[in-house]
Amino acid sequence: MNWIAIGCIADIPPRGARCVATPQGKIAVFRTADDQIFAIDDHCPHKGGPLSQGIVHGAAVTCPLHNWVISLETGKALGADEGSVRTIPVRVEGERLFIALEALASKAA
Amino acid sequence: MSEKLVIIGNGMAPGRMLEHLLEAAPDRYSVTIFNAEPRVNYDRIMLSPVLSGEKAFEEIVIHGDGWYIKHGITLYKGHRIVAINRDAKTVTSDRGVTESYDRLVIATGSVPFIIPVPGKELPGVLTYRDLDDVNAMLLAAQSRAKAVVIGGGLLGLEAAAGLKEQGMDVTVLHVMPTLMERQLDPAAGYLLQKAVEARGIKVMTKANTKAIVGNGKVEGVELMDGTIIPATLVVMAVGIRPSTALAKDAGLEVNRGIVVDDRMRTSDPAVMALGECAEVGGHVYGLVAPLYEMARVAAAGLADGEDRRFVHSDTPTKLKVTGIDLYSLGDFADGEDREEIILRDASAGIYKRVVLQDNRIIGTVLFGETGDGAWFNDLKKKATDISEMRDTLIFGQAFQGGVSSDPLAAVAALADDAEICGCNGVCKGKITGAITGKGLTGLDDVRAHTKASASCGSCTGLVEQLLKLTLGEAYNPAAVQPMCGCTSLGHDDVRRLIKAKSLKTIPAVMQELEWKTSCGCAKCRPALNYYLVCDWPDQYADDYQSRFINERVHANIQKDGTYSVVPRMWGGVTSADELRAIADVVDKFEIPMVKVTGGQRIDMLGIRKEDLPAVWADLGKAGFVSGHAYAKGLRTVKTCVGTDWCRFGTQDSTGLGIRIEKFMWGSWTPAKVKMAVSGCPRNCAEATCKDVGVVCVDSGYEIHFAGAAGLDIKGTEVLGLVKTEDEALEVIVALVQMYREQARYLERIYKWAKRIGTAEIKKQILDDAEKRKVYYQRFVFSQKFAQVDPWSERVSGKDKHEFRPMASVGFAEAAE
Numbered sequence: 001m002n003w004i005a006i007g008c009i010a011d012i013p014p015r016g017a018r019c020v021a022t023p024q025g026k027i028a029v030f031r032t033a034d035d036q037i038f039a040i041d042d043h044c045p046h047k048g049g050p051l052s053q054g055i056v057h058g059a060a061v062t063c064p065l066h067n068w069v070i071s072l073e074t075g076k077a078l079g080a081d082e083g084s085v086r087t088i089p090v091r092v093e094g095e096r097l098f099i100a101l102e103a104l105a106s107k108a109a
Numbered sequence: 110m111s112e113k114l115v116i117i118g119n120g121m122a123p124g125r126m127l128e129h130l131l132e133a134a135p136d137r138y139s140v141t142i143f144n145a146e147p148r149v150n151y152d153r154i155m156l157s158p159v160l161s162g163e164k165a166f167e168e169i170v171i172h173g174d175g176w177y178i179k180h181g182i183t184l185y186k187g188h189r190i191v192a193i194n195r196d197a198k199t200v201t202s203d204r205g206v207t208e209s210y211d212r213l214v215i216a217t218g219s220v221p222f223i224i225p226v227p228g229k230e231l232p233g234v235l236t237y238r239d240l241d242d243v244n245a246m247l248l249a250a251q252s253r254a255k256a257v258v259i260g261g262g263l264l265g266l267e268a269a270a271g272l273k274e275q276g277m278d279v280t281v282l283h284v285m286p287t288l289m290e291r292q293l294d295p296a297a298g299y300l301l302q303k304a305v306e307a308r309g310i311k312v313m314t315k316a317n318t319k320a321i322v323g324n325g326k327v328e329g330v331e332l333m334d335g336t337i338i339p340a341t342l343v344v345m346a347v348g349i350r351p352s353t354a355l356a357k358d359a360g361l362e363v364n365r366g367i368v369v370d371d372r373m374r375t376s377d378p379a380v381m382a383l384g385e386c387a388e389v390g391g392h393v394y395g396l397v398a399p400l401y402e403m404a405r406v407a408a409a410g411l412a413d414g415e416d417r418r419f420v421h422s423d424t425p426t427k428l429k430v431t432g433i434d435l436y437s438l439g440d441f442a443d444g445e446d447r448e449e450i451i452l453r454d455a456s457a458g459i460y461k462r463v464v465l466q467d468n469r470i471i472g473t474v475l476f477g478e479t480g481d482g483a484w485f486n487d488l489k490k491k492a493t494d495i496s497e498m499r500d501t502l503i504f505g506q507a508f509q510g511g512v513s514s515d516p517l518a519a520v521a522a523l524a525d526d527a528e529i530c531g532c533n534g535v536c537k538g539k540i541t542g543a544i545t546g547k548g549l550t551g552l553d554d555v556r557a558h559t560k561a562s563a564s565c566g567s568c569t570g571l572v573e574q575l576l577k578l579t580l581g582e583a584y585n586p587a588a589v590q591p592m593c594g595c596t597s598l599g600h601d602d603v604r605r606l607i608k609a610k611s612l613k614t615i616p617a618v619m620q621e622l623e624w625k626t627s628c629g630c631a632k633c634r635p636a637l638n639y640y641l642v643c644d645w646p647d648q649y650a651d652d653y654q655s656r657f658i659n660e661r662v663h664a665n666i667q668k669d670g671t672y673s674v675v676p677r678m679w680g681g682v683t684s685a686d687e688l689r690a691i692a693d694v695v696d697k698f699e700i701p702m703v704k705v706t707g708g709q710r711i712d713m714l715g716i717r718k719e720d721l722p723a724v725w726a727d728l729g730k731a732g733f734v735s736g737h738a739y740a741k742g743l744r745t746v747k748t749c750v751g752t753d754w755c756r757f758g759t760q761d762s763t764g765l766g767i768r769i770e771k772f773m774w775g776s777w778t779p780a781k782v783k784m785a786v787s788g789c790p791r792n793c794a795e796a797t798c799k800d801v802g803v804v805c806v807d808s809g810y811e812i813h814f815a816g817a818a819g820l821d822i823k824g825t826e827v828l829g830l831v832k833t834e835d836e837a838l839e840v841i842v843a844l845v846q847m848y849r850e851q852a853r854y855l856e857r858i859y860k861w862a863k864r865i866g867t868a869e870i871k872k873q874i875l876d877d878a879e880k881r882k883v884y885y886q887r888f889v890f891s892q893k894f895a896q897v898d899p900w901s902e903r904v905s906g907k908d909k910h911e912f913r914p915m916a917s918v919g920f921a922e923a924a925e
Binding site: 004005006007011012013014015016018019020021022023024026029032033034047048049050053054055056057058062064065067069099101 | 626627628629630631634635654656658659666668670910914916917919920
């Protein structure tokens, strides 16, 4: 697995998200109230809304465009909606955060 | 000519009597009321929630001023009757008003009993009887100091709980070994004491007060054993005695109370008495149910209607302390010929006891779980032989005859004549009959038509279940619609409890109000954040992570994830310099779309998030600030050109619009607020479909509100006409502040106004100058913390993480 450093926990506000720019679009990296870190594509399966801009609650985010609720753990839409978004493996080493970008790296190469 | 009916006292009993009388014989009497208290008839039972902060006085008013006017009743507020002349048939008040009567009703109520100990007259010794007492206690509670409540009965415990809620350190002194010994057996009294102590209230039983000590004011309470308990507030709640002095002086027969027969007639045929001052068949009463029955009897007598007689019946006792459930009824003393059935569940804190005589229930004590109270009461009233269900009786109604434990089924199983509302004596059949007969759809309807659940409210759950049973799916309990899936509380309850419990952070709200999720959801968090911003402007730190993205980045998100930016143009007025600056920004950042908005400003659409701070920096240099076009807050004040240019203009509408906007920008509101000022009734600024509008006329400023031109279309209501710009501003600001404090999150002004009632808003904002000033000042105070331009803050670096990616990875140059 090719782990890429993206910064540290303190860069992301609790119950918030930051984006990581990649050649294939943005990845949203979330920090929950209890400091769990998740990364998913910043693209709602509904109409492509930027999930990183949503309100983070529990291990889920509500899309700012049409209020779909997406699980940060599985990337799946919760409730009555159906759809899912890619999840990206995250590693936390102390304060430092890494995401696995093998697929991206190979495509970019 | 109608006969003259004079009533001394304006409590709940005579109020109810008048309702019945107006129904039975509306034109028979011309009615005059003398009220020693300087106010209208209110629900005295609900003083405890007012003390604890769960309700406001306005919410417990039974008859507002309008009611008296509508029925042509003369009400002398703050007039104490000092003499009755039975020969001349007149009464005289302490302010010198003399009124003659054909029929007189004495309803002087009761006075609190003051234990005759040294120091009882010291400042800081209060009783618990009326709103003045409550206000005095609330004032004393601000010190957060120590309070002693003497008396561990119903009133004393409610007072103690209220004072504790207000932040005082409270000790209850009770002379008997267990609390509420007249209503509870020792076992339930013990559980009650534990429940009271669990709320942080100290309880001392067998505590005999010797004196109240202090030099010039209360400093403590001394007990017989010499113990001194420090206190700055002492509340005496040891009982009441009927207020009979006036009747006695008038030569009427008086025993413990004013003696009346079972038709409420005193020894003088022209004089009746009812309420807590009356004594019927050797009993005096203090609970509302028998008093309301007296009201019914008295009204029937006055109307010469049905021959109604007062019959004694036991009334259940309930404690109105949130979170403590107890119910007691009838006689529960031990006896040779009596048997009892007891259920205890120590871990759940439940105790139930039913006392039987000849296989019939004669008394019940329930603690911790009181749902079956009505059922036991019904069995007792009907003297039902319970031998068949003896083994399961104590488990309650749900266990009888295979009925499921579904509470709805239990209510369905009640007989039509089973009493639902004890306070008002309303049975199930009357409620279901009214629901179907009158097409009622909600709790408020049922309260209005039947009075059920309209007094102490403890049967509200039962009434709601009846609505559900009768209406099925059609019943939508809008009043109790929870905020979201994270709580069962509605918006109004949450707002009330935030104030009552002084909750000042989102985690505190979630903890104290028992949120079901660990950190809420996208529905409740923005609402809570707003409520806290509104209620504690100087103390609450705005939680940006609980704001919708638009309010977090101070721009409007668009469908492609870009943003639009609308700078403020005060009153819709701009200049060449401003327009030039906008043109430069559009060029520099290649903004794809520029559009004029409906609110007289300019919208720049399609701005990348990363560019926002730079766009704002350039706009800021030209003097622009955020237009809050993204906010649940003040948006625009649209204006026409008014007297400066228009040949029809009557006032400076542009100037007023700018003044309002400069005064109110930056304030957060439950939903967006759009305003307009038109310079004449031609109304070119379209003020009559706005949240708040002003239509200038020759004689001043007509203030409008509660319009809508969106999902709904609705013309405004007229709040009133004021003469000067200053007054117009004060009224508008007070109105918006009232809305800020009361509305539910995302509720526009027109919806809030429909819920509260236009009349109520007029009353508070236009008629009550005092209240208007207070609202105004609270708005001004909160503006101190709100009027910060969010754009310039962010240009200076605030929240800069919002506008930059955390990292860029995987790009060719980054990989090298």
